[in-house]
Structure formats: C-alpha cells, structure tokens
Amino acid sequence: MTVRSIGAYDFPSRSRQELYGDDQLVHLWFQENPWFCASACFRAPKAMTWGDFWNALVVPFAEEDPDFDPEARRVFTLHGAQFEPRDDQTLEEIGVEHKDVIGMRVLV
Amino acid sequence: MKQRYEALTRDLDWEPSYVAKSDVFPHTEFEGIKIHDWSKWEDPFRLTVDAYTKYQAEKDKRLYAVLDGFAQSQGHLTLTEASYLNAMKLFLQGVTPLEYQAHRNFAYLARHLNGPGPRFAALCQSIDEMRHTQTEIHTLSNYNKYYGGFHNYLEQHDRVWYLSVPKSFFDDALTAGPFEFLIAIGFSFEYLLTNLLFVPFMSGASFNGDLPTMTFGFSAQSDESRHMTLGLEAIKFLLEQDEANVPIVQAWIDKWFWRGYRVTALVAQMLDYMLPRKVMSWKEAFELYFEEQMLGGLFQDLAFYGITPPKHVDDAIAEKEILSHQVYWTLYQFSHAAAFTTTFPDADAQTWLAENYPGTFDKLYKPLWDKEARNLENGGRHFVRGLPQLCQVCQIPMLFTEPDDPTTLCQRESVHNGEKFQTCSNGCQWIFEREPEKYVQAWLPVHQIYQGNCGGPTVPDVLAWYGIQEGDGGEYKGSVDDTNWKSWHNAADHSHIGSEA
Amino acid sequence: MQYELRTQVIDPPRKTFDHLVRRYGDRPASRYEEGTIDIQAKENFHYRPLWDPAHDIYDEAYSAFRLTDPYSFTDPRQYYYAPYVTSRAAMADAVAATLDYLDSRDLLSRLPDAWSSVMGELLVPLRHYESGAQMVSCDIARFGFGTTITQCAAYAAFDRIGNAQALSRVGIALGGGTAELLADAKTRWVEDASLQGLRRYVEELFLEKDWGRALVRLDVADRLVYGLFFAHLDDAAIDQGAGSYSLVAQHLSSWFADQRKWVEALYKAWVTDPGTGAANTQLLAVTTTEALAAALVALGPVAARADELVGAAAAASLDATATTIRDAVAALTA
Ligand SMILES: [Fe+2]
Ligand SMILES: [Fe+2]
Ligand SMILES: [Zn+2]
Numbered sequence: 039m040t041v042r043s044i045g046a047y048d049f050p051s052r053s054r055q056e057l058y059g060d061d062q063l064v065h066l067w068f069q070e071n072p073w074f075c076a077s078a079c080f081r082a083p084k085a086m087t088w089g090d091f092w093n094a095l096v097v098p099f100a101e102e103d104p105d106f107d108p109e110a111r112r113v114f115t116l117h118g119a120q121f122e123p124r125d126d127q128t129l130e131e132i133g134v135e136h137k138d139v140i141g142m143r144v145l146v
Numbered sequence: 147m148k149q150r151y152e153a154l155t156r157d158l159d160w161e162p163s164y165v166a167k168s169d170v171f172p173h174t175e176f177e178g179i180k181i182h183d184w185s186k187w188e189d190p191f192r193l194t195v196d197a198y199t200k201y202q203a204e205k206d207k208r209l210y211a212v213l214d215g216f217a218q219s220q221g222h223l224t225l226t227e228a229s230y231l232n233a234m235k236l237f238l239q240g241v242t243p244l245e246y247q248a249h250r251n252f253a254y255l256a257r258h259l260n261g262p263g264p265r266f267a268a269l270c271q272s273i274d275e276m277r278h279t280q281t282e283i284h285t286l287s288n289y290n291k292y293y294g295g296f297h298n299y300l301e302q303h304d305r306v307w308y309l310s311v312p313k314s315f316f317d318d319a320l321t322a323g324p325f326e327f328l329i330a331i332g333f334s335f336e337y338l339l340t341n342l343l344f345v346p347f348m349s350g351a352s353f354n355g356d357l358p359t360m361t362f363g364f365s366a367q368s369d370e371s372r373h374m375t376l377g378l379e380a381i382k383f384l385l386e387q388d389e390a391n392v393p394i395v396q397a398w399i400d401k402w403f404w405r406g407y408r409v410t411a412l413v414a415q416m417l418d419y420m421l422p423r424k425v426m427s428w429k430e431a432f433e434l435y436f437e438e439q440m441l442g443g444l445f446q447d448l449a450f451y452g453i454t455p456p457k458h459v460d461d462a463i464a465e466k467e468i469l470s471h472q473v474y475w476t477l478y479q480f481s482h483a484a485a486f487t488t489t490f491p492d493a494d495a496q497t498w499l500a501e502n503y504p505g506t507f508d509k510l511y512k513p514l515w516d517k518e519a520r521n522l523e524n525g526g527r528h529f530v531r532g533l534p535q536l537c538q539v540c541q542i543p544m545l546f547t548e549p550d551d552p553t554t555l556c557q558r559e560s561v562h563n564g565e566k567f568q569t570c571s572n573g574c575q576w577i578f579e580r581e582p583e584k585y586v587q588a589w590l591p592v593h594q595i596y597q598g599n600c601g602g603p604t605v606p607d608v609l610a611w612y613g614i615q616e617g618d619g620g621e622y623k624g625s626v627d628d629t630n631w632k633s634w635h636n637a638a639d640h641s642h643i644g645s646e647a
Numbered sequence: 648m649q650y651e652l653r654t655q656v657i658d659p660p661r662k663t664f665d666h667l668v669r670r671y672g673d674r675p676a677s678r679y680e681e682g683t684i685d686i687q688a689k690e691n692f693h694y695r696p697l698w699d700p701a702h703d704i705y706d707e708a709y710s711a712f713r714l715t716d717p718y719s720f721t722d723p724r725q726y727y728y729a730p731y732v733t734s735r736a737a738m739a740d741a742v743a744a745t746l747d748y749l750d751s752r753d754l755l756s757r758l759p760d761a762w763s764s765v766m767g768e769l770l771v772p773l774r775h776y777e778s779g780a781q782m783v784s785c786d787i788a789r790f791g792f793g794t795t796i797t798q799c800a801a802y803a804a805f806d807r808i809g810n811a812q813a814l815s816r817v818g819i820a821l822g823g824g825t826a827e828l829l830a831d832a833k834t835r836w837v838e839d840a841s842l843q844g845l846r847r848y849v850e851e852l853f854l855e856k857d858w859g860r861a862l863v864r865l866d867v868a869d870r871l872v873y874g875l876f877f878a879h880l881d882d883a884a885i886d887q888g889a890g891s892y893s894l895v896a897q898h899l900s901s902w903f904a905d906q907r908k909w910v911e912a913l914y915k916a917w918v919t920d921p922g923t924g925a926a927n928t929q930l931l932a933v934t935t936t937e938a939l940a941a942a943l944v945a946l947g948p949v950a951a952r953a954d955e956l957v958g959a960a961a962a963a964s965l966d967a968t969a970t971t972i973r974d975a976v977a978a979l980t981a
Pocket of ligand 3: 408537538539540541542569570571574
C-alpha cells in the first residue's frame with residue numbers, strides 16, 4: 039500500500055544506514071530470558087569483530103542480569119538460520135546488516 | 147432552540163462564486179472520502195457563543211478557586227504519597243501537549259471542513275482543548291513548585307524516549323487529512339479509548355487525594371461529552387454519506403484503534419503500579435470500558451453501517467493480563483533516564499497484583515521481582531545499561547510478546563526500499579506496511595541518540611539534553627521527592643507542639 | 648491524616664517551569680505565561696503533513712512574516728482561556744441587555760426607515776463577513792507560528808462567530824422575531840451589487856496561504872468595515888435620531904478596539920524585531936498598501952449605498968480611514 043497525499047510524498051528514512059557512517063545498528067535478542075524486557079540496540083562498526091562486539095558491547099550490557107554467564111553455551115540466529123560466530127570474524131563477514139536482529143539463546 | 151441555532155450559525159455559509167470552491171477547501175478530496183450533502187451533519191449541542199462563554203466562565207471560576215485554595219493550604223501534603231505524583235508527571239509530560247495539538251488541529255478543521263455546522267463544532271472543540279491545555283498546566287503548576295519531574299515537561303515531550311510514544315501518535319494524526327484526523331482523534335481517541343486514556347488519571351487523582359486534578363477532571367467532563375458526541379456524529383456522517391467511505395473509515399478505525407491502544411500501555415502500568423492507592427486494575431478497566439462498553443455496545447451499533455470491530459482487537463484482548471506488568475518491568479529498569487521515578491512493588495502491592503492477575507502475576511512476573519529482591523539485598527538496584535530496540539510505529543521498546551505466548555518477544559520485520567524496519571506487533575506491522583512512506587520518517591529516540599543528535603554519546607549527555615535533574619528519575623525510595631515528603635510531614639507533625647490543637 | 652498543615656511554611660524549591668526561568672529569570676510566572684509561552688512543539692516532528700509535504704507540522708515558512716523569537720510578541724490583554732471567556736461572557740451579557748432593551752421598547756421598529764434599511768441591507772449581511780473572518784482566523788490559529796499569536800487568532804475566530812451571531816440576533820429582532828430578514832440578508836450578501844465587492848474580497852482571502860499576509864489583509868478590511876459601520880455610521884445615527892443603531896454599534900466597536908490591541912502589538916513586534924524587522928516592515932507596508940487598494944474597491948459601493956440611504960458622508964469617512972492607514976504605512980517606511 040501507499041499513502042494518499044497532495045503532491046509527492048517521499049522522504050528518506052530517518053534511520054538509514056548512511057547516517058551511521060561505517061557503523062550500523064545491531065539488535066540483540068535475549069531469547070528465553072525475560073530479565074531483558076526488550077532486545078538491546080547497539081551501534082557497532084561493520085568491521086568490528088565478533089570478539090570485540092561480544093566483549094565491548096554485549097557483556098557490559100548483559101552483566102546487569104545477576105545470572106549472566108558469559109561462558110555459557112549459546113545458540114545464535116540470524117535471518118532465520120543458526121550461525122556459529124568466530125571471534126575474529128567481522129559483523130559484516132557474519133552477514134549482519136543494518137538493524138538486523140541477532141537471536142541468542144543459552145543452551146541448558 | 148434548534149431553529150435559533152440554525153439561523154445563528156449554520157446559515158452563515160454561502161457558496162463562493164468569485165473563486166472555486168475546491169480552492170477554498172483544498173484538503174477534503176485527496177483522502178478519497180465522498181461527501182454529497184454537508185448539511186446532513188448534525189451538530190448535537192447547538193451552543194451559541196453567548197451560552198458557551200457564560201457556561202465556561204462559570205466553570206473556570208470554580209476550578210481556579212479550588213486551585214488557589216489548595217495551593218494556599220499546602221494541599222499537596224494531603225496526597226496519599228509523593229510517589230502518586232509520578233502519574234501526574236506522566237500526564238503533564240505526555241498528555242497535556244496532546245491537548246494543545248488537538249487545539250491546533252481542531253482549528254484546522256474549523257477552517258478546512260466544507261460545512262459550517264462541523265466547522266463551528268470543531269472551533270468549540272479547538273478552544274476547549276486550549277482550556278484543557280491551560281487548566282492542566284495550572285493545576286499541576288503548584289506540584290511543580292515542590293516536586294521533581296514536572297519542570298521541563300515541554301522540552302521533554304519533544305525529546306525524551308518514552309514521550310515520543312504519545313508525540314508520534316498525535317503527529318501521525320496531525321499530518322493526516324481532515325477526515326482521518328476526525329476518525330483518529332474525534333472518534334478513536336475521544337470516544338473509543340477515552341475511558342482508557344483520560345479517565346484513569348482522573349480516577350487515580352480522586353483516590354489519592356489530588357483534589358485539583360479531580361476538580362479539573364470533573365470540569366472537563368462536560369467538554370469531553372461534547373467531544374465524544376462530535377466524534378460519533380463525525381463517523382456516522384462519513385458512513386452515511388457514501389458507501390465507498392465505509393472501507394476507508396474501517397481502515398482508519400483499524401489503524402487508530404491500535405495506535406491509540408498502544409499509547410494506553412503507559413496508562414496500564416500507571417493504574418497497576420504507580421498509584422499508591424489503586425482504583426481498579428488495568429484488566430478490569432479494559433474489560434469494563436473497552437470490551438463491554440465499546441465492543442459490546444458501540445460496535446453493535448456500527449455494525450449497521452457494515453463496520454466491524456478493529457482489526458487487531460483480539461491481540462489487545464489477549465494482552466490484558468500481561469500488558470501492565472511488561473510495561474512496568476521496562477519502565478522500572480529505564481527510569482534512570484526518565485522524568486519520573488519507579489520502585490520495587492512491596493509485599494502489599496504484589497499481593498494486590500496477584501489477586502487481580504491470578505493467571506499471570508505469580509507465574510510470569512513475580513519471579514522477576516524475586517530476582518530483583520535479591521539484587522536489592524545485595525545493594526544493587528537494577529537499571530538497564532544500554533538502549534532498547536524500538537517499534538518503528540508505536541515507538542515503545544519492543545517489550546511485547548507473541549499473542550499466544552507471553553514468554554516470547556514479538557518481533558515483526560518489514561523491508562521498505564531495501565531497509566529493515568521492526569515492529570512490535572501485528573497491529574504495528576500492519577500500520578507500517580499500509581503507509582511505509584510515513585513511518586520511515588519516524589524520529590526514533592534510540593536511533594537519534596546513536597546518530598549523536600541528543601546532546602552527546604554518553605547517558606549523562608543525553609540526560610542533560612533532556613533537562614533531567616537530580617531527583618527527577620531513577621528510584622523513588624530515597625529520592626529528593628521522598629526525602630522532602632518525609633521531612634515536610636515530620637515538620638507538619640511537629641507544628642502541633644505548643645499549639646492548642 | 649490530621650496534620651496542622653496551615654501553620655507550616657515550606658519554601659518551594661522551584662518557582663515555575665524551566666522554559667520560563669530560561670526566558671524570564673527565576674521568578675514566579677503568571678498564568679498567562681505558564682499557559683502560553685513555548686507551548687507549541689519545537690522540534691523532532693515525526694512526519695510531514697500528507698496535505699502539504701513541503702512543510703513541517705509547525706513551520707515558520709508558512710508565512711513570510713517572521714519573528715526571530717516568536718514569543719517576543721505577547722498578548723497585551725494577557726488572555727488565556729479563563730479570562731478570555733470571562734470577558735466574552737460579560738460582552739455577551741451587555742449585548743443581550745441591549746437587545747432586551749430594544750425589544751422591550753420596540754425601538755427597532757421605531758427606527759427611521761432609512762436606518763432600518765441600513766441595518767437590513769448592509770449591517771445584517773455583515774454576519775457573512777464575520778463568518779468569513781472566522782475561517783481566516785482559524786487558518787492563522789493553525790498555521791501561525793508560536794502560541795502567543797495562534798492563541799489570539801483562535802479566540803478572535805471564536806469572537807467572529809460571536810459577532811456573526813450578535814448581528815443575526817439584531818436581524819431577528821429587526822425582523823420582528825423571525826429569521827426572514829436573515830434569509831433576505833443572505834440573498835443580499837450573494838446578490839446585491841453593493842455587497843459583491845466585499846464578498847469577493849473575503850473569498851479571495853480564503854485562498855491566501857500565507858497566514859501573516861492573511862492577517863494583514865483581514866485587518867485592513869476590518870479597519871474600513873468597523874470604521875464605517877461602528878464608528879462613522881454610529882455618529883451619524885445619533886445625529887439623525889437613530890439611537891438604537893448606535894446602541895447596537897457600541898458593542899461591535901468595543902470588541903474591535905479589543906481585537907486591534909493584539910493585532911497592533913503583533914505589527915509592532917514584527918517591525919521592531921532586531922533580526923527580521925526590516926523585512927517585516929517592507930512586507931507589512933506592501934501588503935497593507937495592496938490590501939487597502941482592494942478593500943477600498945470592495946467597500947466603495949457599500950459606502951455609496953449607505954450614503955444613498957442616509958446621506959451620511961460614508962464615502963468620505965472611508966477615505967479618511969484610508970488616509971489614516973496610508974499615514975501609518977508611511978510612518979513605517981519613513
Ligand atoms: Fe481535551
Ligand atoms: Fe477532548
Ligand atoms: Zn508498536
């Protein structure tokens with residue numbers, strides 16, 4: 039569908055990737071953990087490695103959960119499929135795009 | 147009466163002949179609504195200007211007398227507790243600016259609708275809404291002198307993350323055409339949802355010793371009943387004018403029900419968690435005011451026109467026992483970045499919640515609070531250390547769960563021009579996909595913070611840009627309000643010493 | 648809770664809201680200020696209007712008239728809603744008292760015929776002029792920039808309906824309690840040669856998209872209309888033994904005096920603005936001059952008809968008002 043308007047109605051997205059330069063927004067979804075009321079939103083360089091992403095952004099955020107265990111085994115999902123990130127892979131190499139949602143579940 | 151009114155008001159109109167009528171009213175065609183006879187619009191109140199001004203002047207005289215008396219007698223000290231004012235902070239920051247927006251856009255209708263009857267009705271509503279803006283400010287102005295959180299409400303409405311929820315809602319209506327605005331605000335906001343939006347604040351006031359707000363609420367009631375009637379007349383008029391209007395109006399009802407309903411999420415947590423003395427639970431309010439009165443009453447009447455209940459109403463019903471808990475759990479953790487405070491629900495509050503939500507509280511939410519209790523014992527009250535994902539449409543953090551599963555967050559994604567946009571629900575996704583050109587413009591607070599448009603990169607930078615001062619947000623216990631409240635009450639007690647009483 | 652509250656003195660930590668402290672310093676604010684200053688949203692509008700994608704929801708570009716700070720203008724009457732309706736309730740009482748008096752002494756039917764015609768043919772049809780003025784004022788109330796301005800315009804819009812209703816009631820009284828004369832007045836508004844210029848002026852004003860220009864164009868016409876009907880003809884009526892015309896006219900002339908207070912104050916704010924004053928002055932001079940030329944064409948036949956009926960030198964009075972307006976423009980650009 040499209041809007042009905044008087045005259046052309048076409049504006050750029052106010053959240054488009056180019057507004058973040060070499061960075062992008064990345065969402066992290068703490069599945070099966072209601073302590074986190076919503077998914078987190080981070081700004082991260084596309085060239086950031088998974089290891090840096092994890093240590094610099096995710097861990098400090100997630101530590102607010104007293105039961106957070108950084109060493110726990112986890113399943114990650116992106117675009118509906120599981121993936122196993124390596125610490126030296128960049129977000130871009132993993133296939134993370136602007137405003138993607140990475141699912142994360144702890145294996146019990 | 148009717149004749150006199152018609153002679154005095156309706157008949158003021160004439161057919162322009164020196165310029166084209168479509169140039170005089172250039173906004174009433176593009177939405178696709180067809181009107182054949184503007185004179186069919188009933189204006190039920192038929193107020194004349196003299197009757198209106200006399201009646202309103204009388205009401206204001208009484209209201210301001212109450213405000214003055216309350217201020218002079220330090221009436222604020224008779225509230226149930228200073229934490230009650232969190233509800234009023236939310237009201238001044240979130241609702242009062244909407245009254246003003248309504249004022250401006252009803253003036254727009256009073257110019258741009260083709261019929262003189264509806265124009266005059268809209269003009270009355272326009273200045274009524276100015277009245278509400280100002281009487282609310284004047285009512286709450288006295289609290290601002292003594293308590294935090296009120297002092298920068300205007301700038302905050304334009305800037306702060308949770309206030310972009312009501313702001314974007316009303317901006318959406320203001321940027322729509324005149325007929326959609328009538329359905330969005332005149333009908334959906336003022337009629338369909340008013341008992342879930344406006345009334346809970348006024349009831350909360352009366353249960354918590356807030357005489358000024360209660361008096362304001364009563365005083366606004368006769369205005370609101372006119373507005374409700376206008377909303378109902380508007381929808382009936384559109385539906386009766388042309389059958390082709392029915393699907394357009396239905397889509398607007400579908401959109402604006404969900405849009406307005408999402409704003410009520412803030413009200414739900416207010417009722418269940420913020421009021422020291424509870425009025426009724428959100429679930430009860432929802433069942434009574436929405437399910438019984440609207441679905442059971444109003445929509446039965448509208449069925450005559452071929453109108454069905456709002457598209458995503460079942461998702462809303464499915465949420466009624468979980469909504470307030472999810473929202474408060476979120477606000478609790480984010481109130482360090484807000485201009486209101488939150489606190490851990492104590493044993494009494496939790497008992498009340500368990501009694502009112504027997505199916506959900508103990509099972510789903512008590513475990514979270516138990517875990518937080520352990521945090522508190524260890525001296526660590528919990529605040530989130532980062533920013534949440536927001537819904538592209540309603541702009542609330544994506545805290546809502548799947549309609550059939552309260553343990554799984556609801557994630558919806560749409561792609562427009564190659565960019566991904568997430569929404570919190572079927573309702574918001576449907577709204578996005580109907581008019582993506584509109585919602586891609588959303589000024590989403592989290593994204594704006596990350597773009598560096600909100601004062602700077604750190605939390606203190608952003609809070610400074612929000613104009614949040616020490617004591618405005620965070621934890622209530624031990625806050626500036628809490629401390630002052632206690633010391634003022636101790637002082638009040640001591641004033642007995644040496645006096646006769 | 649039985650506290651001895653009245654005896655307690657608590658120094659409030661705050662005097663008023665932040666935006667007022669920033670503007671006026673740390674002092675208590677008036678109710679007018681708290682209810683008016685900075686209320687219009689300023690930033691971060693979410694969407695563009697579907698009916699005008701080129702503008703923001705509130706946008707100073709809706710007019711060429713600009714104020715560096717829109718709140719450098721305040722209403723000299725300090726009207727917020729409560730004092731506004733209170734003042735209008737009193738005005739309405741006064742109008743009602745006049746109409747009752749006219750009615751009880753049957754004064755309107757005792758008017759000299761010519762004056763009866765002035766009222767029926769020219770005065771009562773002005774209810775449509777007032778109704779047009781309401782629409783123009785509503786445009787200003789929506790698209791004007793800054794709450795101090797738009798609030799005045801919204802109340803003015805409501806006043807115009809009040810004026811239209813007051814004139815309608817005069818018409819009903821003149822028609823012996825029936826609405827016949829109102830129907831007649833409407834036909835005259837649409838058909839009488841003497842009124843077509845004025846009707847055209849109003850209809851063309853509906854198309855003015857710049858709210859500032861619309862305000863000036865309406866004000867110029869108002870000054871001629873009110874000067875003619877409620878000042879000049881008021882005097883003439885007294886001279887010619889038509890006192891009841893004057894009893895009616897006094898209310899509209901006192902309303903107009905009240906209306907012009909804020910309009911003049913806004914002009915003053917426009918022309919004295921340290922940043923935009925020069926441009927505004929130019930614009931005000933040009934707009935006023937153009938509007939005056941058009942308004943004189945519109946009102947000439949009205950004055951001529953009045954002179955035919957009562958020989959009151961109405962045309963000369965129109966010229967006198969025009970001279971006053973021209974002098975004011977000259978003083979602006981001098
Ligand atoms: Fe209101
Ligand atoms: Fe309302
Ligand atoms: Zn949403």
